[in-house]
Amino acid sequence: MNIVVCIKRVPATDTRIKVGADGTSIDETQVESIISPYDEFAVEAALQLKEAAGAGEVTVVSLGPAETTKELRTCLAMGADKAVLLKDGDAAKRDAQTTAAALAACISGLNADLVLCGKQAVDRDQGQVGTLLAAKLGLPCVTEIKKLEVADGKATVERAGDGGTTETWNVTLPAVLTTTKGLNEPRYAGLKGIMAAKKKPIEEVDAALDDAHITVKSLELPPPRREGRIIGEGPDAVDELMRLLREEAKVL
Amino acid sequence: MAGDILVVAEHSDGAVKRPSLEALTCAAGLAGSLGGSVTALVAGPGAADAASACGAHGAAKVLTLDVDVADTNAWAAAVAGVATEASPALVLFSHTARGKDLAPRVAGKLDRPLASDCTELSVDGGAVVARRPVYAGKALVNVSASGTLLATLRPNAVPATENAAAGETSAADVKAPEKGLGAVLAEIVAAASEKIELTEAAVVVSGGRGLKEAANFNLVEDLAAALGGAVGASRAVVDAGWRPHTEQVGQTGKTVSPNLYIAIAISGAIQHLAGMRTSNYIVAINKDPEAPIFKVADYGIVGDAFEVVPRLTEAVKAAAAAG
Numbered sequence: 403m404n405i406v407v408c409i410k411r412v413p414a415t416d417t418r419i420k421v422g423a424d425g426t427s428i429d430e431t432q433v434e435s436i437i438s439p440y441d442e443f444a445v446e447a448a449l450q451l452k453e454a455a456g457a458g459e460v461t462v463v464s465l466g467p468a469e470t471t472k473e474l475r476t477c478l479a480m481g482a483d484k485a486v487l488l489k490d491g492d493a494a495k496r497d498a499q500t501t502a503a504a505l506a507a508c509i510s511g512l513n514a515d516l517v518l519c520g521k522q523a524v525d526r527d528q529g530q531v532g533t534l535l536a537a538k539l540g541l542p543c544v545t546e547i548k549k550l551e552v553a554d555g556k557a558t559v560e561r562a563g564d565g566g567t568t569e570t571w572n573v574t575l576p577a578v579l580t581t582t583k584g585l586n587e588p589r590y591a592g593l594k595g596i597m598a599a600k601k602k603p604i605e606e607v608d609a610a611l612d613d614a615h616i617t618v619k620s621l622e623l624p625p626p627r628r629e630g631r632i633i634g635e636g637p638d639a640v641d642e643l644m645r646l647l648r649e650e651a652k653v654l
Numbered sequence: 655m656a657g658d659i660l661v662v663a664e665h666s667d668g669a670v671k672r673p674s675l676e677a678l679t680c681a682a683g684l685a686g687s688l689g690g691s692v693t694a695l696v697a698g699p700g701a702a703d704a705a706s707a708c709g710a711h712g713a714a715k716v717l718t719l720d721v722d723v724a725d726t727n728a729w730a731a732a733v734a735g736v737a738t739e740a741s742p743a744l745v746l747f748s749h750t751a752r753g754k755d756l757a758p759r760v761a762g763k764l765d766r767p768l769a770s771d772c773t774e775l776s777v778d779g780g781a782v783v784a785r786r787p788v789y790a791g792k793a794l795v796n797v798s799a800s801g802t803l804l805a806t807l808r809p810n811a812v813p814a815t816e817n818a819a820a821g822e823t824s825a826a827d828v829k830a831p832e833k834g835l836g837a838v839l840a841e842i843v844a845a846a847s848e849k850i851e852l853t854e855a856a857v858v859v860s861g862g863r864g865l866k867e868a869a870n871f872n873l874v875e876d877l878a879a880a881l882g883g884a885v886g887a888s889r890a891v892v893d894a895g896w897r898p899h900t901e902q903v904g905q906t907g908k909t910v911s912p913n914l915y916i917a918i919a920i921s922g923a924i925q926h927l928a929g930m931r932t933s934n935y936i937v938a939i940n941k942d943p944e945a946p947i948f949k950v951a952d953y954g955i956v957g958d959a960f961e962v963v964p965r966l967t968e969a970v971k972a973a974a975a976a977g
């Protein structure tokens with residue numbers, strides 16, 4: 403099976419965000435980058451499918467700055483076979499639609515049986531690229547899967563529905579699936595993998611993005627929360643808490 | 655028309671869900687500034703019964719879509735069909751399990767931009783401006799587009815209010831234009847007990863690693879039940895297998911914004927705070943006075959959860975009994 407995984411380079415989740423000089427993006431100096439955590443589930447799922455089948459190829463694709471080779475190299479070290487970097491010099495042009503278009507243009511030539519994406523990238527938190535990509539490729543799509551089985555050209559997947567329900571979907575391949583926590587435990591790249599990754603190919607292509615369809619007018623930090631307040635110690639503080647919840651917060 | 659708004663309203667058997675009432679209320683306010691009107695789109699069994707609640711919350715018109723709501727792709731196609739005809743300023747969804755799956759499908763069909771999980775929508779110079787958290791709420795962006803914008807509205811971000819000026823609503827049927835594409839919903843398994851959706855709950859009670867073992871989560875469950883709230887968890891306890899992944903609050907879990915959030919034996923790591931810091935009121939119970947959770951807690955109690963929480967649960971029950 404030919405599996406394509408889309409990943410994104412994002413700031414580490416413990417990053418303290420500062421507004422950049424342009425007022426519409428963050429200050430990226432001294433920001434450490436990681437593979438967006440939901441994408442790691444997609445990489446792991448692809449590797450498990452390939453290992454179970456004993457055949458096939460896993461290609462990792464990313465749209466991002468030239469430095470994204472670091473994240474792609476990590477995927478190769480985990481066990482992916484090759485990677486494609488769609489180099490994008492102008493981050494301002496990158497929105498969900500232009501990203502999906504660039505990924506679709508690349509993936510349509512890769513003859514994929516299955517395309518996996520994380521359910522959302524933890525920078526812009528939009529949760530749309532997988533679905534838009536499926537629309538552009540004309541493929542079925544199921545989002546936020548937490549269980550995946552593939553047999554005979556079909557996938558059976560589970561996702562959380564409304565009100566604590568679990569939905570099971572039967573999907574004809576090729577398809578685009580987006581992954582969430584619970585699907586698997588992403589592996590760490592071992593030393594052997596890291597060495598092997600050095601010899602694996604990363605193809606670099608210049609991504610020609612259209613202008614973004616959505617305009618970011620401004621980026622700002624959220625208003626600070628009220629100062630925290632300790633109202634007491636031990637179970638005896640419960641009476642005061644009840645009074646405050648009733649009279650001040652009026653939430654009871 | 656250019657100033658009109660379509661709202662995709664969710665309901666179960668005709669009872670409109672609260673996040674959809676919030677979306678309708680929000681849309682009614684915007685339509686006022688845009689000089690347009692609000693049309694609600696309802697689908698599924700009992701859709702006709704949803705019309706009056708949609709009207710009371712600001713819809714001037716209600717369209718019932720004759721689609722199988724289990725087929726999200728067909729549902730999206732029906733919404734896209736209406737939007738193409740109407741060319742509205744805004745197509746608004748709720749950021750619910752269904753809404754966040756449906757909205758990008760509609761965006762794909764229309765090839766229009768979508769602002770996900772918005773906490774505020776406004777009108778500036780005749781255009782809709784969507785305010786949405788990024789980096790798990792560590793920053794906010796204000797975005798706009800020329801032409802039709804799609805948006806999903808975060809539950810609990812805008813209060814639902816009935817619109818005194820609600821006029822007549824008229825209903826019309828729309829037929830599904832296409833069948834879904836290669837993905838078929840085979841089965842829905844309900845949870846052991848009907849659960850309040852974490853992201854939609856007005857009260858969330860979360861527990862962390864300080865509870866020491868899975869069985870002790872009964873403290874959290876009892877307090878949540880007494881408050882009519884949902885149960886949440888830190889990543890540490892989800893990773894330990896004490897609680898399901900669907901209950902994780904934080905940057906790589908759910909973002910919640912309830913009226914009241916109670917954090918029990920949770921330290922307050924930056925990734926956890928990202929998922930709950932916009933809650934209206936935060937209560938923290940932790941034995942370590944230096945725990946970072948106290949920096950965001952409106953009401954902190956330094957103490958042992960095993961002593962404080964049962965006392966609090968009793969007090970809440972007693973208050974409820976006293977009416």
Ligand SMILES: Cc1cc2nc3c(=O)[nH]c(=O)nc-3n(C[C@H](O)[C@H](O)[C@H](O)COP(=O)(O)OP(=O)(O)OC[C@H]3O[C@@H](n4cnc5c(N)ncnc54)[C@H](O)[C@@H]3O)c2cc1C
Pocket residue numbers: 415439861862863864865887888889890891902903904905906907908918919920921922923924925926929939940941942945957958959960
């Ligand atoms: C990429 C990434 C993503 C992450 N995403 C998330 C996320 O989405 N959500 C999330 O929650 N975390 C997330 N984390 C993990 C986060 O960094 C913390 O490790 C985690 O939140 C800690 O959980 P905790 O507060 O339950 O446990 P701890 O940090 O161990 O805190 C336990 C607390 O319990 C208190 N305690 C102990 N005993 C008692 C008692 N008897 N009574 C009262 N208090 C007591 C202690 O004082 C302590 O403060 C992420 C981390 C990474 C690297």
